[in-house]
Amino acid sequence: MAAATIADVAAGPTVGLLPLVALGPAFAGLTGGPGRTALVGGLALVLCTALGWYDDLLPGRRGTTALVSVAGVTAAGLAAAVMRQRRERELAAVRTIARVAQRVLLRPVPRAAGPLNAAVSYTAAVADARIGGDLYEVVTSPGGVRVIVGDVQGKGLEAVETAADVLGAFREAAHDEPDLLGVSKRLERSMSRALSGERFVTAVIAEIKEDRTVTFFNFGHPAPLIVHPDGTADFVEHQENAPPLGLGLGGGDAQPLQVAFRPGDQLLLYTDGVTEARDGAGDFYPLAARLHLLETESPELALEALHEDIVAHAGGPLGDDAAMLLLRYRSPEAVSSPREATAAPS
Incomplete structure (x- = not known):
């Protein structure tokens, strides 16, 4: 004027x-x-x-x-x-x-679950959204610490609705079922009823037991990683993954895979939004080569460093939802068995 x-x-x-x-x-x-x-x-x-x-x-x-x-x-x-x-x-x-609603659906994971420390990183591909088609949960049950990381086929509100169905079924089954096989069968039955057409969910469910082992069921999901104290890492790969949940192809008959998980090890579960993040040349994110970023005292800071590196690799916002769940033993004392505690010198 x-x-x-x-x-x-x-x-x-x-x-x-x-x-x-x-x-x-x-x-x-x-x-x-x-x-x-x-x-x-x-x-x-x-x-x-x-x-x-x-x-x-x-x-x-x-x-x-x-x-x-x-x-x-x-x-x-x-x-x-x-x-x-x-x-x-x-x-x-x-x-x-x-x-x-988002906080109810994807609740913050407990920082301490049984003998474990847990941290999660989640990035939704949709701008201003806090949730999308990826999902995670950590539940402490009588059988051990049970976790799930999954990825719903598709995007948008329909994918969020499916993620809510999966999480609701897992939370109930994780508390009620005596073993992880029962959890997997219950998930498959629930998703077969809830999903229609070609909709499906890939997921990994795991149970960390007191005997320092972890049992996995993999439903068409990227293989988890166990990172050892010396910096080496192993992909926990089944000989043949079960089909994704919801397709009605016998996912409830999935075979478990049990591996050792000892103090000092780290367990990383993630979705394909992590490994399929591309840089300007079209190259995927080299997750196995960046695991040194997890070498921090805090699991939260470890995932923060890994997430920042993924975003830097992609050169900006990620094109897909990306979730990561990191589990560590809290301390040697927190996981000592009663026999070891008795045998330890005073």
């Missing part, structure tokens, strides 16, 4: 710059609230009136038209500001509800 005023004074009444003062209330309605828009509109009317008298356009058709234009734009700006504020309040309420 100041620029329009100076230009009008410099150019004189013959150029016709007086209506440009209306740009003030027009932009105020887009960026400010009703009060600010009304204030800017009032100032615009004062400037338009003063310039109209200065240019000897008032009373007259051109001056009156300019005043009516400024008043009309101010009224439109006020209406736009009111509607925008209403939409912003509605959006804020929806986001609050969404955050609560």
